[in-house]
Amino acid sequence: MAHRHTCMTVSKKTYNNNRISHFNRDARQTGEDTLHLLNEQTSEQYLTHIHKTGAIIKQWLNDNNVYSGGTPQQVQAANSVNIQSQGRDIEAILADIQDKFLPSSVSTAHRRCLAHLHPPTLVIGQIAEMIIAATNQSMDSWNQSPAATYIEKDLIEWLCQLCHFETSDDVQIYTQTDADADNQARRKAGGVFTSGGTQSNLMGLLLARNKFYAAKGIDVHKDGMLGQPRGIIFCSDQAHFSIEKNAALLGLGIRCVEKVGTDASGAMLISHLQQKIEEVGADNVMAVIATAGTTDLGAIDPLADIAKICREQKIWLHVDAAWGGALLLSQRYRHLIDGIQVADSITLDFHKHFFLPISCGAFLLRDQQDFESIRHHSEYLNSSDDEKDNIPNLVTYSLQTTRRFDALKLWMALDLLGTDDYGALIDACLRTARQAAELIEDHVDFVLVHQPIISSVLFYFKPQNTALSDQQLSQLNRQIAQDLLINNIANVATTQYEQHLCLKFTILNPNTQACDINTIIEQMTIAGFNRLQNYEGQPYDATKNA
Numbered sequence: 001m002a003h004r005h006t007c008m009t010v011s012k013k014t015y016n017n018n019r020i021s022h023f024n025r026d027a028r029q030t031g032e033d034t035l036h037l038l039n040e041q042t043s044e045q046y047l048t049h050i051h052k053t054g055a056i057i058k059q060w061l062n063d064n065n066v067y068s069g070g071t072p073q074q075v076q077a078a079n080s081v082n083i084q085s086q087g088r089d090i091e092a093i094l095a096d097i098q099d100k101f102l103p104s105s106v107s108t109a110h111r112r113c114l115a116h117l118h119p120p121t122l123v124i125g126q127i128a129e130m131i132i133a134a135t136n137q138s139m140d141s142w143n144q145s146p147a148a149t150y151i152e153k154d155l156i157e158w159l160c161q162l163c164h165f166e167t168s169d170d171v172q173i174y175t176q177t178d179a180d181a182d183n184q185a186r187r188k189a190g191g192v193f194t195s196g197g198t199q200s201n202l203m204g205l206l207l208a209r210n211k212f213y214a215a216k217g218i219d220v221h222k223d224g225m226l227g228q229p230r231g232i233i234f235c236s237d238q239a240h241f242s243i244e245k246n247a248a249l250l251g252l253g254i255r256c257v258e259k260v261g262t263d264a265s266g267a268m269l270i271s272h273l274q275q276k277i278e279e280v281g282a283d284n285v286m287a288v289i290a291t292a293g294t295t296d297l298g299a300i301d302p303l304a305d306i307a308k309i310c311r312e313q314k315i316w317l318h319v320d321a322a323w324g325g326a327l328l329l330s331q332r333y334r335h336l337i338d339g340i341q342v343a344d345s346i347t348l349d350f351h352k353h354f355f356l357p358i359s360c361g362a363f364l365l366r367d368q369q370d371f372e373s374i375r376h377h378s379e380y381l382n383s384s385d386d387e388k389d390n391i392p393n394l395v396t397y398s399l400q401t402t403r404r405f406d407a408l409k410l411w412m413a414l415d416l417l418g419t420d421d422y423g424a425l426i427d428a429c430l431r432t433a434r435q436a437a438e439l440i441e442d443h444v445d446f447v448l449v450h451q452p453i454i455s456s457v458l459f460y461f462k463p464q465n466t467a468l469s470d471q472q473l474s475q476l477n478r479q480i481a482q483d484l485l486i487n488n489i490a491n492v493a494t495t496q497y498e499q500h501l502c503l504k505f506t507i508l509n510p511n512t513q514a515c516d517i518n519t520i521i522e523q524m525t526i527a528g529f530n531r532l533q534n535y536e537g538q539p540y541d542a543t544k545n546a
């Protein structure tokens with residue numbers, strides 16, 4: 001069947017088509033079966049084109065634009081998709097990538113790209129991506145990813161150790177009897193690589209849900225939840241929106257997610273959590289989701305205190321450490337996430353503060369027995385015979401079937417940097433965030449909203465001696481962020497915090513220095529006062545803030 005398809009593809013007409021690319025022609029000269037596909041006969045062309053592509057990327061990096069694509073309308077017009085019945089030369093395609101796509105892309109490599117949890121990437125991560133793509137291993141079954149399966153398993157074990165997961169019987173959340181206690185003590189932590197924080201959070205909620213209902217004698221995995229009592233999920237009012245989204249996806253409904261109040265730093269108030277648990281009754285609590293590094297403020301919930309409550313009340317604790325998990329490698333700030341070791345499950349995200357290309361995340365589980373509640377067998381992937389033979393098929397632990405070998409990126413990065421240098425890169429960002437906060441605090445026309453915890457800085461432009469309404473201030477700050485991006489100066493985010501539309505730096509680039517922050521603040525001031533003319537009819541005086 002496959003052979004017939006290939007023969008049909010290489011018709012005489014296409015063979016003689018004078019628009020055939022060099023790539024195609026070379027491939028055809030060496031045999032019909034190799035048409036366009038990566039194999040031993042196209043390996044030379046692969047190398048040539050990878051080299052050309054690398055040169056294009058190099059030029060894009062050397063141009064050193066944060067973003068040069070112009071307005072949304074300009075980007076859309078430049079990048080319209082136009083599929084034809086006849087293909088094009090690879091050179092023509094790469095030329096479009098160079099001329100249209102790359103200039104319309106934000107460069108996370110740029111030192112003034114500080115909008116989101118979207119980092120510059122390690123060169124070794126790019127190299128790993130090439131290997132991941134070229135080898136195209138799939139993590140669902142061992143015979144699709146023999147070495148990769150063991151590498152991912154080892155790395156998960158290493159990550160569990162890095163978290164100091166407590167699996168001994170001093171943390172017996174669900175243990176009832178001595179026999180269970182022995183059993184529990186022997187149980188091992190586990191986990192799986194995921195597409196990122198949203199999926200890892202989904203897995204945490206899914207396993208918590210299954211365990212919550214199992215304790216009530218209900219097998220929701222098999223029987224569903226129709227007519228069953230609702231469980232409550234507590235998270236802080238700063239938790240990531242994926243908690244609500246995932247609750248909806250799991251059929252629990254957004255209304256079962258109850259928000260716990262936070263202190264001025266954005267961290268969950270323990271007294272409020274305690275009070276809320278008492279109100280609904282611990283038996284009705286499905287899970288507490290603590291956040292180690294909230295998206296906007298970088299706040300870290302008091303993990304040890306929350307863990308103590310959850311342990312005493314036998315409530316599942318999931319820690320969303322999508323951002324703060326990077327502090328596991330920090331020499332200076334590791335203590336900020338103490339308590340993470342008591343979680344039942346943890347979200348880690350390596351395409352954030354670990355500087356790896358998207359996608360790369362992990363879900364860690366204190367007791368890998370809990371994976372049993374989502375186990376599915378399919379004879380073609382994870383047969384019981386394989387299990388008897390001790391052949392690991394990781395599909396058992398994942399929500400995905402076909403899955404990328406993203407673990408390679410983390411492994412190669414750790415191998416290159418070692419934990420010390422990796423930690424130093426992370427710490428550099430925290431240091432710059434603190435410097436940025438000082439610069440903003442010292443500027444008369446800006447208001448610093450909070451002291452940085454990890455490396456986000458929230459602030460807003462509020463020119464002194466001007467009377468603007470909250471709404472006008474919000475609009476002004478939004479325009480400042482837009483002006484800086486459209487004019488290729490910086491990529492800075494906006495977000496709402498309390499009644500203020502804030503500007504936000506998320507500093508994930510160890511190369512970003514205080515002088516870069518200074519430049520951005522200067523440019524923001526210029527943009528702000530220029531825009532201010534619209535409100536007040538007076539021109540901006542550049543000397544005023546010099």
Ligand SMILES: Cc1ncc(COP(=O)(O)O)c(C=O)c1O
Pocket residue numbers: 117195196197198199201240242291293294295320322323349361
């Ligand atoms: C705290 C937190 N959790 C989860 C997520 C979702 O992660 P991802 O975008 O990798 O799905 C984010 C994203 O910014 C986040 O900030």
